[in-house]
Amino acid sequence: MADPNYPSPTLTGTLNSNKFSVVTTKNRVAFAFSFTSVFVIGFTTLLFLNPSSYSSPRLQSLLRSSFYRSQFSSHFSHFLPNSSQSNHYPLPFSPFQEHPFQISRESERFHEKNDSSLSSEGTNGTLSEIPAESGKELAEKGLNANGNSTHGSPSRPLDFKESGKELVDGSIDELLEKQRKGDFVEIINQCRIFDGKWVRDDSYPLYAPGTCPYIGESFNCFVNGRPDRGYEKYRWQPNECILPRLNGKHMLELLRGKRLVFVGDSLGRNMWESLVCILRNSIEEKSSVFEVSGKQELGKGSSHSIIFKGYNCSIEYFRSAFLVQEWEMVWRNGSKKETLRLDMIDKSADKYKDADVLIFNTGHWWTHDKTSKGNSYYQEGNTIYNRLHVKVAFRKALTTWAKWIDTNIDSTKTLVFFRGFSASHFRGGRWNSGGQCHGETKPITNGKYLKKYPSKMRIFESVINGITNPVLYLNVSRMTGFRKDAHPSIYRKQNLTEEEKTSPTRIQDCSHWCLPGVPDTWNELVYTQLLIKHESYQQQLLKPKQQQKNHRRGADRRHS
Numbered sequence: 001m002a003d004p005n006y007p008s009p010t011l012t013g014t015l016n017s018n019k020f021s022v023v024t025t026k027n028r029v030a031f032a033f034s035f036t037s038v039f040v041i042g043f044t045t046l047l048f049l050n051p052s053s054y055s056s057p058r059l060q061s062l063l064r065s066s067f068y069r070s071q072f073s074s075h076f077s078h079f080l081p082n083s084s085q086s087n088h089y090p091l092p093f094s095p096f097q098e099h100p101f102q103i104s105r106e107s108e109r110f111h112e113k114n115d116s117s118l119s120s121e122g123t124n125g126t127l128s129e130i131p132a133e134s135g136k137e138l139a140e141k142g143l144n145a146n147g148n149s150t151h152g153s154p155s156r157p158l159d160f161k162e163s164g165k166e167l168v169d170g171s172i173d174e175l176l177e178k179q180r181k182g183d184f185v186e187i188i189n190q191c192r193i194f195d196g197k198w199v200r201d202d203s204y205p206l207y208a209p210g211t212c213p214y215i216g217e218s219f220n221c222f223v224n225g226r227p228d229r230g231y232e233k234y235r236w237q238p239n240e241c242i243l244p245r246l247n248g249k250h251m252l253e254l255l256r257g258k259r260l261v262f263v264g265d266s267l268g269r270n271m272w273e274s275l276v277c278i279l280r281n282s283i284e285e286k287s288s289v290f291e292v293s294g295k296q297e298l299g300k301g302s303s304h305s306i307i308f309k310g311y312n313c314s315i316e317y318f319r320s321a322f323l324v325q326e327w328e329m330v331w332r333n334g335s336k337k338e339t340l341r342l343d344m345i346d347k348s349a350d351k352y353k354d355a356d357v358l359i360f361n362t363g364h365w366w367t368h369d370k371t372s373k374g375n376s377y378y379q380e381g382n383t384i385y386n387r388l389h390v391k392v393a394f395r396k397a398l399t400t401w402a403k404w405i406d407t408n409i410d411s412t413k414t415l416v417f418f419r420g421f422s423a424s425h426f427r428g429g430r431w432n433s434g435g436q437c438h439g440e441t442k443p444i445t446n447g448k449y450l451k452k453y454p455s456k457m458r459i460f461e462s463v464i465n466g467i468t469n470p471v472l473y474l475n476v477s478r479m480t481g482f483r484k485d486a487h488p489s490i491y492r493k494q495n496l497t498e499e500e501k502t503s504p505t506r507i508q509d510c511s512h513w514c515l516p517g518v519p520d521t522w523n524e525l526v527y528t529q530l531l532i533k534h535e536s537y538q539q540q541l542l543k544p545k546q547q548q549k550n551h552r553r554g555a556d557r558r559h560s
Contacts, residue, residue: 391456
């Protein structure tokens with residue numbers, strides 16, 4: 001049966017799309033409906049007049065997927081300089097839905113077939129394993145979508161990884177062959193990226209534990225003495241496609257001359273450190289990678305920038321736990337009151353608004369006592385609310401952020417992501433009341449044991465539905481829900497005493513993630529989206545040449 005706790009993996013507001021969600025404003029519903037109606041009537045007429053021309057299985061497949069392709073093609077018009085497409089976006093809902101604000105039956109049937117989201121064998125939940133050489137072998141095969149180079153120079157193949165022994169739609173070999181011969185953009189676009197499973201792959205992790213100086217102590221589980229290593233060796237396998245393995249040199253080439261900036265809380269920093277380490281691992285001359293201040297190790301500052309000198313590229317982090325501004329209200333007697341300005345974007349925003357790639361997140365700090373209780377803490381203008389429900393405050397803050405995106409971000413230059421709520425796995429209490437995850441060494445193997453879908457993400461989805469600029473939604477809530485094994489727990493610092501290790505009241509970290517670990521997968525999702533953007537751009541560049549070639553062929557036939 002479908003998992004009642006989790007919606008379709010990339011739910012956007014109450015609209016459902018099973019891809020990276022590109023979100024648009026509501027005021028295009030009437031236009032989209034009218035256009036669709038005219039198209040359906042016209043096309044039906046063609047079917048009656050000439051049914052044989054339109055009866056092939058391939059055409060039927062194209063009809064079923066046309067919505068998803070149109071969603072991405074319109075998205076890329078914002079980024080492709082030579083595109084002649086409109087900057088307007090169709091609403092992301094399936095034409096097969098009886099009503100645009102409900103999950104399609106097709107999606108529900110899919111979830112019924114895939115209740116367990118980790119590949120397993122038998123009833124004991126044993127995870128499928130892959131030989132250590134599998135990922136490397138595939139890299140050597142040089143699998144490439146359409147057989148084309150993924151960027152101009154030098155030529156470099158897409159690095160598709162091997163997956164588990166069987167997938168929903170057939171064997172791994174069939175999927176690999178499909179992606180080798182097919183249109184990479186279309187295949188990934190039609191894939192339910194967040195419907196999948198964690199599979200063990202011994203060719204992981206993407207960088208050796210203990211080798212990256214930019215991992216903070218609290219995420220450096222290997223250095224802090226964690227004895228097991230299995231949590232490093234899983235990767236995310238969608239049921240319908242194969243994600244490209246993150247190639248550090250290739251990603252740096254895509255980011256040459258650019259700024260990629262993370263903005264968010266400490267889990268945003270978790271993801272930032274992961275990407276810095278993946279990219280640094282691909283560089284032979286390590287001295288060409290450095291923090292802008294010149295420090296080799298990072299402190300607890302509110303912002304950091306790592307420079308990749310050979311690529312004129314920076315990977316940056318700005319701490320902004322709420323995305324809106326933390327404030328101090330000064331009373332007439334000189335006393336100060338700490339508040340959260342729900343109507344003002346974080347003060348660091350001007351420093352990153354011109355970045356080429358922005359990756360935002362917020363969520364965990366809204367669960368702390370001060371924010372969850374909301375007593376004389378939230379402020380708008382000169383008004384401090386005596387009491388405001390945290391969900392109302394969260395919506396107000398995200399609305400402020402969304403308005404800032406629409407007002408300040410040039411979508412022809414900047415690619416914007418929002419990473420969803422990352423699951424915590426405290427048992428027996430909360431983070432500050434004895435909650436633990438120590439001793440967990442394997443992922444959850446069945447979706448029915450996951451926690452309910454985070455209500456804050458439903459609020460985000462409803463807010464983002466009204467945004468004008470495109471925002472790519474990395475809905476990792478369900479994906480991370482399986483990974484109770486991958487948190488630092490007691491290994492968040494070095495040199496613990498035996499009493500500290502066994503004390504039931506000791507604070508454990510069951511929110512953040514060990515590195516290498518789960519955030520590496522989030523960055524593979526970002527890499528996949530950069531590939532899609534680049535591949536689409538390459539296709540746009542080839543269109544005029546192909547049109548000219550077809551024109552010459554037509555002229556030659558007329559003269560012959």
